[in-house]
Amino acid sequence: SNQIDVKGLIAVTSTHLKNNIYPESINRVIEAYKKVRPNLLKHESNYPSSDYLYSCVKKGVPVYGMQGVGDDFTSEGSEWIIKELQVNDDRPLWISVWGGANVLAQALYDIQKRFSEAQANELICKLRVYSISDQDDAGIWIRNKFPSLFYIVSPGGRYGSATWPGINDVVKGLDNSCVSNKWILDNIQQGHGPLGAAYPDVAWGMEGDTPAFLSLIPNGLSVPEKPNWGGWGGRYELYTPVYCPGGENIGNVPDEPETRPIWTNASDTFFRYVYNPYGRSIRKDSLCFSGNRASLYRWREDFQNDFAARMDWCVKDYAAANHPPVVKLSHSSKIDVVSGEYCVLNAAKSYDPDGDHLSFLWFSYKEAGTCKSAVKLFEPENVYKVAFIAPEVDQDETIHIILRVTDHGYPALSRYQRVIICVHPRK
CATH class of the missing domain: 2.60.40.10 (Immunoglobulins)
Incomplete structure (x- = not known):
């Protein structure tokens, strides 16, 4: 949060939580962050205050998907998106969708109602969306209704073919220790202060939503406006994906053909470089990794180490930690x-x-x-x-x-x- 300018933290529903929202869960994390922020500031500047982050927490509607979009469903969350879009700021506003997209859909619905076509287009042009698959029926509605909107997604509810699960796949030939429960316990949960202690045990997939903002971290690699260049959030290309009905559909979200190009799954092929005990210090491994998830495998050890270092900053002095x-x-x-x-x-x-x-x-x-x-x-x-x-x-x-x-x-x-x-x- 010291390198990403957080503007809103909106509690929403999804196919996995259709009728409730829990902003208090967000507030609990901020409360733990408040206790370690003084130590974080010893390592890097610009960590926002907890009071500022509390002010960013907003509620969506406790209604599933498009059932919660329309004249009667404006929420403080959807209003907050519109308010931030109207701020005089040349930067794009990134929406990381970790659940359902109906709060964003409501914001777009209200923009069309309240503003002229030219004004609405100006606001929509500032939006960038990265959605962790589709977790309600609002995502496909948005993409069909707003064909010019910048949208990154592995569409539908078929998580098995999506890019983002590459963050926690167990893959033969990769170092999987960095996504293990023991790694989480040693590097995050235990001995890393109240923020680490607040990190829950894995129930489904470790850090499944994290790719939605990893490419925003300025590490010298990622160029968020160019998803086809690849980065910590994976690599995506702009095209209209071929409709392939059937297969596993987690949560029974809409399985519909895309009607326009979106930023979506792209295949990478790479060989790891591994430590060499003698001679040249590294060598190219013989194992080849390919597919859309390989665009995350490339960097996984690096961004997991970055996560671990930041958790060290919660409790260690500058000289005792790595930067x-x-x-x-x-x-x-x-x-x-x-x-x-x-x-x-x-x-x-x-x-x-x-x-x-x-x-x-x-x-x-x-x-x-x-x-x-x-x-x-x-x-x-x-x-x-x-x-x-x-x-x-x-x-x-x-x-x-x-x-x-x-x-x-x-x-x-x-x-x-x-x-x-x-x-x-x-x-």
């Missing part, structure tokens, strides 16, 4: 080159605020760019600079090179720099 490295390039993060040109990328100015040793890893994120030619980075790819030869192209193409810098404190923390290479054909 993320600072990644600095010696050149622009956008570079123009010509096919066949020799290119060098350099991050020698990177440093760690705690004085920890830093490890580097450069890799090509093929799916994020437009260039389909393979980009081979010259070895070694685990030092502060790397080189490659721009591939042959027939038209302007982009290549995304990611630098991951990891410190050796505990827990080890990673930050990134994305370098976009614009490759032009030879003249």
